[in-house]
Amino acid sequence: MELAEQVGEKLQIPVYLYEEAATREDRRNLAIIRKGEYEGLKKEIGSNPDRQPDFGPAQMHPSAGAVVIGARFPLIAYNVYLGTKDLNIAKKIAAAIRFSSGGFRYVKALGFEIKERGIVQVSINLVNYLGTPMYRVFEAIKDEAARYGVPVISSEIVGLTPVDALIDVAEYYLKLENFKKEQVLEKRLLEWEQGTKQSLSDFINEVASNSPAPGGGSVAALVGSLGAALSSMVCHLTIGKKKYAQYQAEMKEILESSEQTRKDLEDLIAKDQMSFNQVMSAYKLPKHTEAEQKRHKEVFQEALKQASLIPLQVMEKTAEVLEISQILAVKGNQNAISDVATAVQIAGAASESAWYNVKINLKSIEDQNFVADTKQRGLIIRYKVQALVEDIVQMLEDKF
Incomplete structure (x- = not known):
């Protein structure tokens, strides 16, 4: 919040807070803040109270426009590939698992066609892997795909992911007993090297x-x-x-x-x-x-x-x-x-x-x-x- 205040006041750029930093519940979702994109926001920022920034002037900066600043849980970008060309199946599965249409609380999902591979993809943004673990989403997609007689070909993680999310997956599929995250060698070494634990x-x-x-x-x-x-x-x-x-x-x-x-x-x-x-x-x-x-x-x-x-x-x-x-x-x-x-x-x-x-x-x-x-x-x-x-x-x- 201090950073947002400084950007707004010192740089005179309108700032909107989102996710955990949001001061209004309707601004937790970034998509709502970005509605109408640059042109829509420029038109309404000075006249619509709902589009007023949290910090800074109620007008777009001539070169920087507006900025969003937030604090959120680590997001996992996760894709699951299906053995079919039928895009409607991917879209139906995405609708079944995403929160906005009645699915998992921390899942955003869409269906896409991957033309160069001749298959389709369920593309997922997992916004809280503790609330909705990766393995639960994967199992749900497998079950939904099976209803259409479609196999899951593979899955991929795009970008970075917390190691704890992968440990949860390993614990689930390997059925590990009494496993502790402290047993991960790299995690212990990193804590020791960086001194992350305050004495x-x-x-x-x-x-x-x-x-x-x-x-x-x-x-x-x-x-x-x-x-x-x-x-x-x-x-x-x-x-x-x-x-x-x-x-x-x-x-x-x-x-x-x-x-x-x-x-x-x-x-x-x-x-x-x-x-x-x-x-x-x-x-x-x-x-x-x-x-x-x-x-x-x-x-x-x-x-x-x-x-x-x-x-x-x-x-x-x-x-x-x-x-x-x-x-x-x-x-x-x-x-x-x-x-x-x-x-x-x-x-x-x-x-x-x-x-x-x-x-x-x-x-x-x-x-x-x-x-x-x-x-x-x-x-x-x-x-x-x-x-x-x-x-x-x-x-x-x-x-x-």
Whole structure:
């Protein structure tokens, strides 16, 4: 958003935000912003409120025109080739899988004829491979093609793709057990070479600096992730032990849940910091005209809402840590019971800390329905967490 503001104000180029950066839901789709192309936008930019830019002047730049700036999930351009010349089949299959006509949520697709090869192609833009994995799209195309008696010849990826998307495909088709992405050699080497993982010391130093972010929300998420990590450790110390053989299958399931919760909380560390930065960026938007003041208010209020929902998610995840700890207190390795107790205490503290971060953002939100709903959700989680902590602590007292 800061980049968009600078392009608009310093270069005097109209800027439209799209995808995750969009300030309006109808502008998430780039095709809607580009509707009418250059000539259509030039005609309406100064007169149609729906075509007003997010930043910069409401007129086309004489040489640069207008620009779109956005933040989006990595897009995978993926083509599947069919053993037929019938273009209608490719178009029907594309319609069956794309979201706009009732298909997969994160799929855009069209059918094309490949004349030089005498076949047709289903061309796909996969805009979120986590929401809709590649293998699911491929299997759906195979099933649809089979209905027409048409084979799938091959498929191709155009341009770059995230390695995680390919790992998901490998896990699905190879039916890999207990596979971790950290087992990919190149991925581990790249992380080591580039130092992509921030050390705990770096994070603590950043918290201690004069920068307001990362702050309490990120710290709460970090503390919660440590509680989940302790739960995972207790699972590992229980699995494979003869004394706890009857709980092996359950422990493996709990470990999987604990690791997912830990990962979610680690992600929330960065998300909380980003949400704070978005609030600050929204606050800095221009307020010179009535239209700018209206837009400033809308964007600022939306940013505050997002900033309140992140710590709410931290509370939800810490409740999951406590639910896991409740089981481990009974079925986990009793030699590690002090680690369960520690996980319980820090998960409770993380939840309570996150609650204060929810409330501080709610104070400035004008949408009272949102405030009431979010506060109610937070209080329900808070009471649940408090009850879990009290119950588990009482359960653990006799074990020391």
